[in-house]
Amino acid sequence: MGFLAGALSFGLSALLVVGSLALSGSELRAAAQLILIAQFPVLLVEGAVTAAILRLLLKVRPGLIQVSTRQRVVPAERPQEA
Numbered sequence: 001m002g003f004l005a006g007a008l009s010f011g012l013s014a015l016l017v018v019g020s021l022a023l024s025g026s027e028l029r030a031a032a033q034l035i036l037i038a039q040f041p042v043l044l045v046e047g048a049v050t051a052a053i054l055r056l057l058l059k060v061r062p063g064l065i066q067v068s069t070r071q072r073v074v075p076a077e078r079p080q081e082a
Helices: 002-024 026-060
Strands: none
16 A cells, blocks of 8 residues: 555656646657656655555554554544643
């Protein structure tokens, strides 16, 4: 789940940049293709980093993130006030 969140967010923003360049004119289409190719490895790294951070947070501080199951949503615990 974390990999998809990181990869999709970065991938969609890269696609928006590529789309705007491609629609700006025929002279920018080559640049748009190059950017699309160059962003693919970054997309994979972004997904892996996001997944690793999510896994670490779920292990160290599970109360920070709400985890949903198929049957119900488990709310995050609120810190108790001192």
